[in-house]
Structures are given as structure tokens and as C-alpha cells.
Amino acid sequence: MEDHKKTYLWNAIGLAILTVIEVWVIGLGLPRMGLIALLLSITVTKIMLVALVYMHLRYETKTLRRLIALPIPLALYFLWGVMYDLAYSWTM
Amino acid sequence: MDQAIPMNKSFFGKATTGKLGMWLFIVMDGLTFGAIIIGGLGLRISTETWPIAGSVLNVPLTAFNTFLLICSSFTMVMALNSILKDDQNGLIKYLAFTIAGGVMFLGIQVWEYSHFIMGGEHLGNLLAAVGIPGDQFLPTTGIYGSVFYVTTMFHGLHVLSGVIYLSVILSMALKQKFSADNYDRVEIAGLFWHFIDLVWILVFTIIYLI
Numbered sequence: 034m035e036d037h038k039k040t041y042l043w044n045a046i047g048l049a050i051l052t053v054i055e056v057w058v059i060g061l062g063l064p065r066m067g068l069i070a071l072l073l074s075i076t077v078t079k080i081m082l083v084a085l086v087y088m089h090l091r092y093e094t095k096t097l098r099r100l101i102a103l104p105i106p107l108a109l110y111f112l113w114g115v116m117y118d119l120a121y122s123w124t125m
Numbered sequence: 126m127d128q129a130i131p132m133n134k135s136f137f138g139k140a141t142t143g144k145l146g147m148w149l150f151i152v153m154d155g156l157t158f159g160a161i162i163i164g165g166l167g168l169r170i171s172t173e174t175w176p177i178a179g180s181v182l183n184v185p186l187t188a189f190n191t192f193l194l195i196c197s198s199f200t201m202v203m204a205l206n207s208i209l210k211d212d213q214n215g216l217i218k219y220l221a222f223t224i225a226g227g228v229m230f231l232g233i234q235v236w237e238y239s240h241f242i243m244g245g246e247h248l249g250n251l252l253a254a255v256g257i258p259g260d261q262f263l264p265t266t267g268i269y270g271s272v273f274y275v276t277t278m279f280h281g282l283h284v285l286s287g288v289i290y291l292s293v294i295l296s297m298a299l300k301q302k303f304s305a306d307n308y309d310r311v312e313i314a315g316l317f318w319h320f321i322d323l324v325w326i327l328v329f330t331i332i333y334l335i
Contacts, residue, residue: 038206045199049192052329056188059178059334069335076330080323087202087319094139097148104152108159 037086044086051079147313151320154283158324161279162331165272172268176255178334181248181262182273183237190233191329197226198322201291201315211305213298220295220311223318227288234281273332280328283321290314 055075058068085091090098140148169175178184200222207215241248241262249260257266264274294314297303303311 041199041202045195048195052188052191055334056184072330072334076326079326083198083319083323087198088316097140101148101152104156108156112163
């Protein structure tokens with residue numbers, strides 16, 4: 034592996050800035066759904082930064098990345114299943 | 126100086142089987158966290174009383190805790206970076222910083238819990254403003270309390286496990302068990318620590334900000 038010290042440092046600074054932005058936007062009085070979409074977008078960006086840079090997924094083989102990405106659609110499928118059940122319980 | 130651990134590695138592609146094992150554990154643990162978070166969201170949608178961000182929970186303090194975990198992720202990856210250059214002192218220093226970050230995170234979480242459990246007039250006023258009776262915020266304080274404590278406590282237990290895990294790695298580093306050719310265990314421990322950071326990023330947004 035190469036020395037990525039600068040990348041790691043800039044990644045930490047980027048994550049810290051995004052955290053400050055997250056806390057800042059909740060006080061802006063944005064519409065509820067817009068705020069949720071914005072916060073989730075920032076969160077996904079932060080998660081990707083940690084996974085790609087700190088967990089070195091960016092430097093891993095395609096096979097390993099696919100193996101790790103595979104359960105994500107499965108989790109979304111489970112989420113859909115839960116939501117379906119929730120909608121059912123509301124109508125009862 | 127003790128002998129370095131012999132290289133008995135087997136590989137899956139470019140990754141060692143140990144690393145692959147940790148990734149599989151992370152995926153499984155991620156699904157467990159997913160179930161807890163999705164369950165919490167489901168309960169939230171079906172509950173009428175749900176305080177808005179910052180009305181009960183201390184957002185600035187928790188944002189600082191998030192910052193601590195980000196810093197500890199940086200020091201963890203720097204520990205790996207150090208051993209890749211055979212820098213034993215760097216490895217020990219950065220591992221110690223990472224553990225200190227984890228301990229501070231847990232200390233703040235315990236302080237937050239104790240503040241909620243002991244309660245008081247100020248907390249009672251905050252709770253009353255969002256329609257929750259009483260002057261304590263406990264795991265039994267409605268669905269909101271249950272979701273908050275289950276999610277943050279499950280994550281906190283992971284941080285505690287990570288601190289213990291990294292302490293073992295640090296004790297091995299102090300005996301100079303790692304080198305530029307033998308860093309697999311440091312990398313695997315790092316994966317677990319970064320995963321804890323990654324999950325907290327999601328928990329912070331879902332529980333504290335939304």
C-alpha cells in the first residue's frame with residue numbers, strides 16, 4: 034500500500050465540515066422533507082468517504098467490492114417488506 | 126525484541142482470509158444495525174409524539190462526539206499507515222490516540238445517559254414541551270426512549286468492544302509483533318473501528334438530527 038497521509042487528513046477534514054453543515058442546516062427552518070433529503074444525502078456522502086478511503090474499498094478488487102455491495106439491495110428489499118407490513122397495520 | 130508473527134496468510138483474491146472474514150462480519154453486523162434502525166423508523170412513523178431535533182437530545186455535544194469518532198478513524202488509519210512504513214512508534218502512538226478517542230466517546234455517552242436517567246427540572250421542562258410527562262428520560266419513556274436507548278446502546282457496546290479489541294492490538298504492538306510485512310491484524314482491527322464510525326454517522330443523523 035502507498036502512503037496516503039494527505040488523503041486521510043483531507044478526508045477527516047471533509048467529514049468534520051460535513052458534520053458541521055449537518056448541525057447547521059437543522060436550524061435553517063427548511064421544509065421537513067427537503068431537510069430529511071439533504072441530511073440523508075450528506076450522511077450517505079460521509080458513509081461513502083469512510084468506506085472508500087478509510088476502509089480502503091477504493092483500493093480493493095472489484096470482486097471484494099461486489100461481495101460487500103451485494104447485501105445492500107437485500108437490505109432495501111427487507112425495508113420494503115417492513116414498509117408493506119406497516120401500511121397493512123395502518124389500514125387495520 | 127520478540128519475534129514477529131510468522132506470515133501464515135491465505136488469500137481470497139488480494140485480500141487475506143482474515144480480512145475477508147472481517148468484511149463478512151461487518152456486512153452481517155450492518156444488517157443487524159439496519160434492522161434496528163429500520164425498526165426504529167417504523168415505530169417512529171406509527172407514533173404521534175416524536176420530539177423534533179435538539180428539543181430533548183443535546184445535538185452540539187453529540188456532534189462533538191461524532192467529531193471524536195472521525196478523528197479516531199483518522200488516527201486508526203494513520204496507525205496502519207505507520208506500520209506499513211515499519212514505524213513502530215507511530216503505530217503505538219496512533220493506536221493509543223484511537224483508543225483514547227473511543228474512551229472519550231464512551232465517557233460522553235455515559236454522561237449523557239446519566240443526565241437523562243437522573244433527570245431534573247430542566248429536563249422535565251424540555252420533555253413537557255414535547256408532550257412527554259415526567260422529569261426523567263429513560264428506556265421506558267415511551268417508544269421514543271426505547272428507540273433512542275436501543276440504538277445508541279447497541280452502538281456504544283460496539284465502541285466498547287472496539288476499545289477492548291484495539292487495546293489487545295496495542296499490547297501486541299508494544300511487544301513489536303507487527304512489521305511492514307505483517308500488518309494484517311492492524312488492518313482488520315481498523316476495518317472494525319471504521320465500521321463503528323460509519324454506523325455512528327447514520328445513527329447521529331437518524332436519532333439526533335431528523
